Amino acid sequence: MADMTLTHEQQKLQALAREFTAKHIIPVASEWDEKGEFHKFILEEVKNIGLHCMAVPKEYGGPGCDSVSQSVVMEQFGYGCCAFATTLGGNGLSSYPLAIAGTDEQKQLYYGRLVAGGMGGFALTEPGAGSDAGSCATTAKLDGDKWVLNGTKCFATTCGVANIMVVFASTDPSKGVKGLSAFIVEKERDGFSVGAVEHKMGIRSSNTVELLLKNVRIPKNHLLGNEGEGMKIAMKTLDMARPIVASMAVGVAQRALDAAVAFAKAYLDVNGKPIGMQQAVSFKLADMAIQVEAARQLVRNALRLKDAGVPYTKEAAIAKTFATDTAMQVSADAVGLMGNYGYSKDSFVEKLMRDAKVTQIYEGTNQVQRIVIAGQLLR
Amino acid sequence: MSYALTEEQQLIQQSAREFTREYIEPIATEMDRTGIHPSAVVQQMAEHDFLGLYLPEEFGGTEAGYLSYVLIIEEISRMSGAVASILINHASLAAYTMYRFGSAVQKQECLPALCSGEKLAAFALTEPGAAPGVGSHKVIATKEGDHYVLNGHKCYVANGGVADIYVVFALTNPEAGAKGMSAFIVDAKAAGLSIQRTIGKMGLRGCQSAELIFENVMVPQSNLLGAAGAGMKIVKEAQLVASVAEGAQVVGIAQAAMEDAVKYGKQRVQFGRPIAAFPAIQTMLAEMATHIHIARLAVYDAASLIEKGEDFMKEAAMVKLFTGRIGQSALIDVIQIEGGYGYSQEMIASRFYRDIKGAVITESSAAFPEKVIADDLLA
Ligand SMILES: Cc1cc2nc3c(=O)[nH]c(=O)nc-3n(C[C@H](O)[C@H](O)[C@H](O)COP(=O)(O)OP(=O)(O)OC[C@H]3O[C@@H](n4cnc5c(N)ncnc54)[C@H](O)[C@@H]3O)c2cc1C
Ligand SMILES: Cc1cc2nc3c(=O)[nH]c(=O)nc-3n(C[C@H](O)[C@H](O)[C@H](O)COP(=O)(O)OP(=O)(O)OC[C@H]3O[C@@H](n4cnc5c(N)ncnc54)[C@H](O)[C@@H]3O)c2cc1C
Numbered sequence: 001m002a003d004m005t006l007t008h009e010q011q012k013l014q015a016l017a018r019e020f021t022a023k024h025i026i027p028v029a030s031e032w033d034e035k036g037e038f039h040k041f042i043l044e045e046v047k048n049i050g051l052h053c054m055a056v057p058k059e060y061g062g063p064g065c066d067s068v069s070q071s072v073v074m075e076q077f078g079y080g081c082c083a084f085a086t087t088l089g090g091n092g093l094s095s096y097p098l099a100i101a102g103t104d105e106q107k108q109l110y111y112g113r114l115v116a117g118g119m120g121g122f123a124l125t126e127p128g129a130g131s132d133a134g135s136c137a138t139t140a141k142l143d144g145d146k147w148v149l150n151g152t153k154c155f156a157t158t159c160g161v162a163n164i165m166v167v168f169a170s171t172d173p174s175k176g177v178k179g180l181s182a183f184i185v186e187k188e189r190d191g192f193s194v195g196a197v198e199h200k201m202g203i204r205s206s207n208t209v210e211l212l213l214k215n216v217r218i219p220k221n222h223l224l225g226n227e228g229e230g231m232k233i234a235m236k237t238l239d240m241a242r243p244i245v246a247s248m249a250v251g252v253a254q255r256a257l258d259a260a261v262a263f264a265k266a267y268l269d270v271n272g273k274p275i276g277m278q279q280a281v282s283f284k285l286a287d288m289a290i291q292v293e294a295a296r297q298l299v300r301n302a303l304r305l306k307d308a309g310v311p312y313t314k315e316a317a318i319a320k321t322f323a324t325d326t327a328m329q330v331s332a333d334a335v336g337l338m339g340n341y342g343y344s345k346d347s348f349v350e351k352l353m354r355d356a357k358v359t360q361i362y363e364g365t366n367q368v369q370r371i372v373i374a375g376q377l378l379r
Numbered sequence: 380m381s382y383a384l385t386e387e388q389q390l391i392q393q394s395a396r397e398f399t400r401e402y403i404e405p406i407a408t409e410m411d412r413t414g415i416h417p418s419a420v421v422q423q424m425a426e427h428d429f430l431g432l433y434l435p436e437e438f439g440g441t442e443a444g445y446l447s448y449v450l451i452i453e454e455i456s457r458m459s460g461a462v463a464s465i466l467i468n469h470a471s472l473a474a475y476t477m478y479r480f481g482s483a484v485q486k487q488e489c490l491p492a493l494c495s496g497e498k499l500a501a502f503a504l505t506e507p508g509a510a511p512g513v514g515s516h517k518v519i520a521t522k523e524g525d526h527y528v529l530n531g532h533k534c535y536v537a538n539g540g541v542a543d544i545y546v547v548f549a550l551t552n553p554e555a556g557a558k559g560m561s562a563f564i565v566d567a568k569a570a571g572l573s574i575q576r577t578i579g580k581m582g583l584r585g586c587q588s589a590e591l592i593f594e595n596v597m598v599p600q601s602n603l604l605g606a607a608g609a610g611m612k613i614v615k616e617a618q619l620v621a622s623v624a625e626g627a628q629v630v631g632i633a634q635a636a637m638e639d640a641v642k643y644g645k646q647r648v649q650f651g652r653p654i655a656a657f658p659a660i661q662t663m664l665a666e667m668a669t670h671i672h673i674a675r676l677a678v679y680d681a682a683s684l685i686e687k688g689e690d691f692m693k694e695a696a697m698v699k700l701f702t703g704r705i706g707q708s709a710l711i712d713v714i715q716i717e718g719g720y721g722y723s724q725e726m727i728a729s730r731f732y733r734d735i736k737g738a739v740i741t742e743s744s745a746a747f748p749e750k751v752i753a754d755d756l757l758a
């Protein structure tokens with residue numbers, strides 16, 4: 001059923017993404033979760049419908065989807081598998097720094113690879129720099145007409161298979177946060193290698209790796225924006241990305257709700273009636289639905305502000321916090337409501353509960369979101 | 380902890396702590412990975428008299444009381460919720476049912492072997508797709524001469540496939556629905572009883588869950604446990620007794636997880652200070668410590684009531700209700716505190732996160748905590 005609050009175009013994309021999810025993601029999600037291997041083949045399929053690089057503008061060969069459209073699609077992908085959605089979300093995320101600070105030449109390079117089907121990555125986090133992204137130890141030094149990068153990045157989504165990425169490094173460690181800069185690094189550069197692979201509790205088929213940079217030489221014009229603008233670019237990137245993570249979380253929560261509703265209709269209580277007819281159960285389902293719908297509308301609200309070109313930092317952080325908390329709560333409630341079946345691998349909801357947890361952590365923990373929100377309030 | 384534990388109880392607690400370190404710690408991670416029943420640990424528990432700890436000496440038990448028993452569950456759970464579940468299903472569900480509702484002969488015949496560890500027991504209640512006694516796979520016991528003949532399916536039976544003896548709930552009066560349910564003692568080797576499959580679970584891996592098939596299983600009439608038709612009453616009491624042990628399991632897991640988060644929070648530095656210095660982290664820790672403390676008192680109190688033979692149903696239900704809420708939220712917060720690292724499969728917090736969910740899942744509708752408490756208030 002079409003969502004009438006969306007434009008005609010958005011409705012069409014939603015239907016396309018829903019169909020894709022049902023056909024290509026849902027049937028394989030459990031198997032790939034179990035294996036914990038990267039789901040490359042789904043990516044091949046998603047390219048066929050042109051939804052692998054939604055954020056790339058039309059003039060660079062992408063579909064140039066507006067933010068609400070991207071969100072609507074990502075909610076569907078999140079519904080199918082949060083790991084797969086994370087891969088595509090991360091791909092989009094990696095391209096936002098270009099939209100923020102890229103020159104035409106840089107965009108040609110970066111978007112070009114994504115449009116051709118390559119994957120992008122975004123490497124900000126380091127072992128010693130998580131929430132405190134500014135305390136970056138990776139350095140970039142100018143040597144003639146090349147930047148030379150040295151350091152270790154971690155928790156880099158898709159970077160084990162990506163062929164181009166945005167890497168943050170300090171061009172002036174004495175300046176702290178103000179010394180941070182952003183660079184485009186292609187996978188084939190000498191000195192670039194992939195280190196340890198993270199084995200995670202959830203989103204197991206998303207690829208999360210360590211990146212090792214040893215005297216990686218990249219052209220001077222691979223610097224995004226100016227020296228020292230890295231933090232600004234990272235923060236703007238995360239503003240753009242948070243409602244997308246939130247959209248995936250809404251998808252996870254909606255999946256959990258749907259599973260719980262189906263269970264409540266089918267599972268019979270001691271009196272032989274569906275448990276959904278018991279108020280203790282039906283009210284719980286209603287509570288879950290309240291949260292899911294509120295989360296979805298908060299996300300759409302943030303993105304409409306963004307598409308309207310007005311400030312939306314606070315709303316993006318609010319949406320991210322609420323939607324990911326909702327994914328956590330609703331998936332845990334679904335497992336509880338479905339009892340032993342929900343807890344078993346026979347159901348999908350135990351995966352949702354493992355996947356949901358990471359959404360409260362990445363792209364800024366929900367504590368960091370509060371720092372952002374409070375910062376806006378107390379300005 | 381000011382709750383007045385006797386010297387004997389403190390000694391038992393201490394020995395369980397040492398036991399856990401010596402026998403469970405070395406295998407806990409591997410057991411989670413393989414999901415294989417730890418028979419050597421069970422044998423060691425038998426040698427340490429854990430299996431019949433609260434049962435009377437006349438039946439081979441140690442008669443140390445239910446509070447001492449939950450102290451052991453709490454200690455074991457600090458390292459492995461799965462081993463605790465094995466013990467709870469054996470001692471609080473199966474053995475308790477035989478002890479409370481069995482005839483003198485049944486008790487003499489069955490309990491000594493359960494206390495010595497010669498036999499492991501399980502409690503087979505749950506059926507696929509519907510509350511026990513309701514769905515299309517319900518187990519029906521048909522009287523034929525001096526035997527009952529059992530047919531049907533049971534699922535999610537903990538210790539299923541490794542147990543030597545089952546307490547099985549079956550309909551002796553199918554017209555009466557779940558109210559026509561009775562309990563039986565069934566030998567695992569009985570002809571016609573087979574294991575359909577073991578069931579993969581989100582956590583508590585190592586406490587094996589199985590689906591049991593009954594095909595014309597002949598059970599002597601003398602194995603009817605309690606009165607015919609007393610099944611629901613037995614289930615309610617046994618599950619509430621088990622709730623208190625599960626409460627101790629939740630307390631143990633949450634305590635260990637909290638200690639892990641404290642340790643992590645003290646050493647993880649962001650923004651130039653240990654993250655434990657941030658009020659947001661301190662608030663999470665303070666809340667979980669408070670919840671765990673109150674839950675522990677409630678567990679000890681309910682265990683004391685059981686031990687003294689006083690009314691305990693409401694208090695046991697309160698334990699279930701409260702530990703369910705706080706156990707879940709504690710682990711959501713513990714991973715949050717440990718950030719991306721806590722989400723790793725290799726960190727113990729992620730195992731606790733999966734395990735605690737199994738410990739807090741509600742028992743059958745016969746022992747629904749909200750219902751039990753409200754019924755008591757409104758009586
Ligand atoms: C699966 C996965 C994928 C990821 N993908 C990427 C990626 O593609 N690119 C990338 O760059 N990074 C990625 N990350 C990293 C992610 O963004 C970080 O994990 C996150 O920013 C938190 O950092 P941390 O894990 O180091 O936690 P820490 O920063 O060490 O935080 C630990 C705890 O302290 C709290 N805390 C920290 N500072 C404060 C404060 N000032 N006030 C109050 N509380 C505070 C946090 O909220 C958290 O609860 C990924 C992480 C995961 C798990
Ligand atoms: C790790 C684990 C081990 C287990 N081991 C065993 C075992 O060894 N043997 C065994 O027989 N079973 C076992 N179970 C199953 C468990 O004990 C319960 O039987 C099961 O969780 C639910 O009981 P039920 O099938 O009677 O469903 P119901 O009681 O019908 O309930 C199903 C769901 O409906 C909801 N519901 C129903 N009635 C109400 C109400 N009045 N108010 C609010 N909500 C309601 C609840 O959310 C509940 O989870 C295990 C479960 C787990 C998770």
